[in-house]
Structure formats: structure tokens, C-alpha cells
Amino acid sequence: MTEGVVEEGEPVSGRYFEPGSARAFPATMTISKDFATIRFERDGVAKCSVREIRGVGARLGSVPRRIELEGGALFEAPADAEITVGPGRASPMLARVFRLESSWRTVAILVVATSVLVAVIFRYGMPVMANVAARVTPAPISAIMDAGTLETVDRTLFSATELSAAEQRDLTERFTTLAPHADTGSRDLVLLFRSSPLIGANAFALPGGTVIMTDELIAVARDDDEIDGVLAHEIAHVEARHTLQTIYRAAGLAIMVGVIAGDSGQMVDTLLSQAAALQQLSYSRAFEIEADLRSVELMLAAGEGRNPLAFIDLLDRLVEEMAPGASEQEEGFFSTHPGNPNRRETVLQHARSLGWDG
Ligand SMILES: [Zn+2]
Missing domain, CATH: 2.30.29 (PH-domain like)
Known part of the structure; x- marks a missing residue:
């Protein structure tokens, strides 16, 4: 032409x-x-x-x-x-x-270019969107999500803790020495205990500040620092809104746009159905590293004499106990908190950089 x-x-x-x-x-x-x-x-x-x-x-x-x-x-x-x-x-x-x-050829090229663009948006744009959506989610909405999730998982995954009242009081006291060092805004940190042979040794951080620890995890721990380290790790997930971000990434772009546009109330139902799949909600490795490092900081901030590497010892023991070829559900903590081979080294270096010489 x-x-x-x-x-x-x-x-x-x-x-x-x-x-x-x-x-x-x-x-x-x-x-x-x-x-x-x-x-x-x-x-x-x-x-x-x-x-x-x-x-x-x-x-x-x-x-x-x-x-x-x-x-x-x-x-x-x-x-x-x-x-x-x-x-x-x-x-x-x-x-x-x-x-x-x-030109058909041009159309084909455009299709490929669009696919690449969408892939790039998903790889880099989705995490950014999820972060923004998590930050604009009001605390009352997070609290509703916690309540809804808890109601669901108590029916499906958990049973009442078998810890004694004294044990619970002691662990809660330790939790409250860590909590004030984290900045969770208007979201209150609360520690709950549950038993779950189904899930095994694990701990969960809900969007609104509820942290759940299983009896099975506590049973594996050899000292308080090991438990505190895991609790600090969960507090770090709450602080950095990792759970919300993970839920938003799973829920998809439309939900995020709604939340950012201020429609979060209407999104709660959809989000709850995502949050209810708690045991399938796996953090990214980047979130895990972030929570590990923050755990070290919280442990050191909470008082001298604490071993910020103790939780790595506990995790190593969980790996040893894990049956070879264990399914994701049997992997407990690692099914939701994927580790990386350099976990101990990364944590050690960070602790040293903060002046820890244990
Ligand atoms: Zn984690």
C-alpha cells in the first residue's frame, strides 16, 4: 500500500x-x-x-x-x-x-511482546502491587481476617493446646518481651497456642498480628532461645506484612487494585478464602531471609545473653527429623517457611555485624 x-x-x-x-x-x-x-x-x-x-x-x-x-x-x-x-x-x-x-507478522510480534510485558509485570509488578495493597490495608480489616482465619483453621487444622497454664504463661511473657521491639503500628501482637498432629511443628503469623505456635514445635525446642527465635521470626512476618503480601500475590491483580482503590471491605470474603488455606500459604524465600534477619535484631534488642542463632539449631533438628521424601505437609515449618542452604551463614553474619560475639 x-x-x-x-x-x-x-x-x-x-x-x-x-x-x-x-x-x-x-x-x-x-x-x-x-x-x-x-x-x-x-x-x-x-x-x-x-x-x-x-x-x-x-x-x-x-x-x-x-x-x-x-x-x-x-x-x-x-x-x-x-x-x-x-x-x-x-x-x-x-x-x-x-x-x-x-501485518500478521507484526501481530505475532505484538502478542509475544505483550506476553513478555505481562510476565515482567507478574515478576516485578505483582510484588510491588502486593506491598502497596498490604500497606494500605486498614488494621481493622487485618483483624477481621485474623478472626475469620482462626475460626476456619480451628475447625479444620488445630485442636486445643495441651500445654499447661503455667507453660503458656511463661511463653506469653517471653513473647511480650520481644513484641515491643517490633513496629506493627496499630496491630496488636497476640500469641496463641494450638495442637496439630496434622501440621506438626510449625508457627504462623496472621495479617492482624496473631501468632500461632503449635505444641509440636515447642516439643522439639531444647531451650527458650530456640522458641523465642521462632517467635521473633513470626513477629517479623507480621511487622513486614509478609502474610498479607503473600495473600495478595495469590489473590491476584484484581483484588489488589480493589484494595488500593479503597474497596478493602468488599474484598474481605475473597481474602478470607485465601487466608484459610493457611498451611498452603508459603512465604517467598526473600521474605524468609528478611524474617530471619529481623529475628536476630529482635532477639538482640530484647536483652543480652540471648542466642539469636538458636532458632537455626531448632530448624536444623526439624530437618534431621524429617523423613526422607517427606510430603510438603509433613515438612511442617519448612512447608510454609522455605529455607535456603545458607540460612545459618546469613543469620550468623548479620548477628556478627550487629556486634553479637556468641
Ligand atoms: Zn517464615
Whole structure:
């Protein structure tokens, strides 16, 4: 197609829409040198100078091609219609667009480029969106999510703790020496104990500040520092809103846009169904490293003499106890808190950089 040349064609059958109307008239369109002539039902004739044709829809699969005409009228032709409207006196830019739209190869390239773009948005954009959504989620919404999740998991995964009242009091006291060093805004940190042979040794951080620790995890611990280290790790997840971010990433873009736009109330139901899958909600390794490092900081801030590496000892013991080829559910803590091979080294280096010399 040469710029400025309009190819004349046979009449093309299609449908004509008058400006601003959704009513379609069966019609034919003939393109001559200067005009597109549309003849429709009851001898109606609409003429439109070719230079006023604003766009010809690209040929895309079986999608009808739409030709925008002067004043907002529309002619819709079958997908396979031969329409070659030259750019007329349109700008060279528009001419290029016409040529682009008519090329299948270009369409294929655009499809690939779009896929790459979407992949990039998911890889880099989703985490950013999830972070923003997590930060704008009001504390009362997080609290509702905690209550809803707890109600569900207490029915499905957990049973009452078998710890004595004295044990619970002691652990709660230790938890409250760590909690004030974290900045969780208006979300209150609360520690709950549950038993769960199904889940095994694990701990959970809910979005609103509820931390749940299983009896099974406590049973594996050899000293208080090991437990405190895990609790500090969970507090770090709450502080950095890792659970919310993980839920949002799983829930998808539409939910996040709603939350960011201020519709979080309506999203609670959807989010709850995500949060209820607590034991399947696995943090990213990046979140795990962040929580590990923050755990060290909280342990050191909570008082001298604490061993910020103790929880790594506990985790190592859990790995040893893990049956070879254990399923994800049997992996307990690691199913929701995936480790990395350098976990101990990373934690040790951070503790040393903060002046720990144990
Ligand atoms: Zn974790």
C-alpha cells in the first residue's frame, strides 16, 4: 500500500451503526477514491470522505473489523473482509499504524511482546502491587481476617493446646518481651497456642498480628532461645506484612487494585478464602531471609545473653527429623517457611555485624 493511495474495492457487506446508536442496519460499504459510501436499510445512504475514516480495526482472528467513520458512525465488517483503506491525507504516523495493523507478522510480534510485558509485570509488578495493597490495608480489616482465619483453621487444622497454664504463661511473657521491639503500628501482637498432629511443628503469623505456635514445635525446642527465635521470626512476618503480601500475590491483580482503590471491605470474603488455606500459604524465600534477619535484631534488642542463632539449631533438628521424601505437609515449618542452604551463614553474619560475639 502506497501512502496517499486509496484502493477501490468491491462492496463489502456488514452492519452500519449511526452515531451514538447501538442499533445495527444491514449495510454495504464501497470505498472509492475519495469516499466511503455506506448503503443501509430503507435506501439510507451515508457518505463519508475517506480522509474522515478514523481507523480500520486490525484483522484479528474472527473478530469483526470495525471502521470508525466521521461523526462517530461505525461500519462493522466480517473478520475476513478485504478492506484496504489507504492512509489518505492522514499523518505518516497513522499510515504506519495502518500498515502495522495489516501485518500478521507484526501481530505475532505484538502478542509475544505483550506476553513478555505481562510476565515482567507478574515478576516485578505483582510484588510491588502486593506491598502497596498490604500497606494500605486498614488494621481493622487485618483483624477481621485474623478472626475469620482462626475460626476456619480451628475447625479444620488445630485442636486445643495441651500445654499447661503455667507453660503458656511463661511463653506469653517471653513473647511480650520481644513484641515491643517490633513496629506493627496499630496491630496488636497476640500469641496463641494450638495442637496439630496434622501440621506438626510449625508457627504462623496472621495479617492482624496473631501468632500461632503449635505444641509440636515447642516439643522439639531444647531451650527458650530456640522458641523465642521462632517467635521473633513470626513477629517479623507480621511487622513486614509478609502474610498479607503473600495473600495478595495469590489473590491476584484484581483484588489488589480493589484494595488500593479503597474497596478493602468488599474484598474481605475473597481474602478470607485465601487466608484459610493457611498451611498452603508459603512465604517467598526473600521474605524468609528478611524474617530471619529481623529475628536476630529482635532477639538482640530484647536483652543480652540471648542466642539469636538458636532458632537455626531448632530448624536444623526439624530437618534431621524429617523423613526422607517427606510430603510438603509433613515438612511442617519448612512447608510454609522455605529455607535456603545458607540460612545459618546469613543469620550468623548479620548477628556478627550487629556486634553479637556468641
Ligand atoms: Zn517464615
